Amino acid sequence: MSETQVNPVNPVPSATSATPAASKATPIPDAAALDAADPLAGLRDRFVLGDGVYLDGNSLGALPAGVPARLADVVAREWGELRIRSWTESGWWIAPERVGDRIAPLVGAAPGQVVVGDSTGVNIFKALVAAVRMAGEGRDEILVDGDTFPTDGYLAASVARMTGRELRRVPAAGIAGAAGPRTAVALVNHVDYRTGELYDAAAITARLHEAGALVVLDLCHSAGALPVRLDADGVDLAVGCGYKYLNGGPGAPAFLYIRAEHQPRFDSPLPGWNSHADPFAMTDDHVPAPGVARGRVGTPDILSMLALEAALEVWEGVDIEAVRAKSLALTDFFLARVEEALPAGTVTSVTPREHDRRGSQVSLRHPAAREVMAELIRRGVVGDFRAPDLLRFGFTPLYTSFTDADRAVRVLAEVLADLPAGTPGGAGA
Numbered sequence: 092m093s094e095t096q097v098n099p100v101n102p103v104p105s106a107t108s109a110t111p112a113a114s115k116a117t118p119i120p121d122a123a124a125l126d127a128a129d130p131l132a133g134l135r136d137r138f139v140l141g142d143g144v145y146l147d148g149n150s151l152g153a154l155p156a157g158v159p160a161r162l163a164d165v166v167a168r169e170w171g172e173l174r175i176r177s178w179t180e181s182g183w184w185i186a187p188e189r190v191g192d193r194i195a196p197l198v199g200a201a202p203g204q205v206v207v208g209d210s211t212g213v214n215i216f217k218a219l220v221a222a223v224r225m226a227g228e229g230r231d232e233i234l235v236d237g238d239t240f241p242t243d244g245y246l247a248a249s250v251a252r253m254t255g256r257e258l259r260r261v262p263a264a265g266i267a268g269a270a271g272p273r274t275a276v277a278l279v280n281h282v283d284y285r286t287g288e289l290y291d292a293a294a295i296t297a298r299l300h301e302a303g304a305l306v307v308l309d310l311c312h313s314a315g316a317l318p319v320r321l322d323a324d325g326v327d328l329a330v331g332c333g334y335k336y337l338n339g340g341p342g343a344p345a346f347l348y349i350r351a352e353h354q355p356r357f358d359s360p361l362p363g364w365n366s367h368a369d370p371f372a373m374t375d376d377h378v379p380a381p382g383v384a385r386g387r388v389g390t391p392d393i394l395s396m397l398a399l400e401a402a403l404e405v406w407e408g409v410d411i412e413a414v415r416a417k418s419l420a421l422t423d424f425f426l427a428r429v430e431e432a433l434p435a436g437t438v439t440s441v442t443p444r445e446h447d448r449r450g451s452q453v454s455l456r457h458p459a460a461r462e463v464m465a466e467l468i469r470r471g472v473v474g475d476f477r478a479p480d481l482l483r484f485g486f487t488p489l490y491t492s493f494t495d496a497d498r499a500v501r502v503l504a505e506v507l508a509d510l511p512a513g514t515p516g517g518a519g520a
């Protein structure tokens with residue numbers, strides 16, 4: 092975890108910095124001017140955004156404007172009128188692979204390797220067990236990022252128990268180096284959900300492969316936020332959320348990437364009739380479907396899946412490299428404004444300064460973070476709180492403006508100044 096004391100006197104942090112924030116010599120540009128020059132600014136109209144500032148797209152993406160009409164049509168016509176005919180006539184049956192192919196370019200995957208369905212956790216389970224089975228009996232260890240999202244840790248422990256492997260929790264930065272001849276697979280986050288730290292997927296994968304181990308990459312906080320290169324980086328298996336930067340809606344299905352060369356050996360621990368080579372044969376034995384469809388389980392959640400599919404239309408004509416450039420500009424701007432507007436030492440950023448180590452969020456440590464975030468939300472700036480002391484602000488470049496970032500800092504400064512005497516980290520403390 093990287094920590095940077097935010098200090099307005101010397102806004103360039105002492106931590107190694109490839110991209111120093113604004114200093115007194117380089118005044119922070121005006122938010123309105125940055126918005127006027129932003130080539131992605133027009134994409135905001137593709138979303139339903141009310142008043143206030145929404146910086147929680149890393150938890151639940153905003154509603155894309157085209158989703159309500161599409162869902163209304165799915166319900167009224169495809170379900171209401173066509174009923175069961177829609178499984179074929181409306182393409183419901185093949186939606187998991189079709190929506191997967193729609194996500195594929197965003198994660199650097201050629202078609203036929205991404206399938207959509209189930210929750211992220213369920214897909215992590217499928218991927219981990221399948222990886223252990225692929226690695227074979229000689230490899231009796233599973234590695235997991237020690238600071239990982241709880242679900243990932245719980246599942247890794249459960250899979251280890253189920254498959255008779257030993258689980259080792261290793262800090263993310265050292266996970267690839269910790270792999271050895273016993274390691275079957277490492278479950279690694281691309282971006283840390285708390286700190287927003289970005290890890291080098293290519294380097295981690297290469298190091299794990301040198302040790303003869305497989306990687307399962309959790310893309311929840313990178314898919315749709317920054318370029319992901321699953322094919323080019325040699326990633327074996329990956330999973331990601333549909334409801335964060337992909338804006339698929341609450342509880343949107345997740346996605347599972349199964350590298351083409353691994354598909355024939357992908358032995359799912361959750362085989363169902365939907366992953367059968369001939370689902371309607373209704374045979375006693377499970378014969379896995381060829382291709383990525385073997386990552387399916389049961390009847391897909393069509394309403395959520397088609398909401399996600401409609402949400403993905405916002406990516407039409409959008410270059411993910413431009414999204415990354417804007418994300419970094421937004422987080423640079425936010426950090427610089429925090430340094431400028433807040434008294435020295437009020438908050439501590441745990442998000443790396445270096446561009447190549449930063450995802451698309453900024454997390455600030457404050458002892459009264461829970462109370463501060465509650466008050467920010469009350470005043471119209473929505474981020475979130477992560478225990479015990481983090482204020483988390485997500486930047487979704489498709490709809491977050493520099494003016495939003497600026498307003499968030501202004502309100503944060505007001506909230507901190509107004510903290511009642513005696514509050515930890517408050518004016519009277």
Ligand SMILES: Cc1ncc(COP(=O)(O)O)c(C=O)c1O
Pocket residue numbers: 210211212213240242243280284309311312332345
């Ligand atoms: C990094 C990470 N992994 C896994 C999950 C679990 O996702 P789900 O609740 O969809 O199973 C989340 C949810 O936020 C997450 O952020």
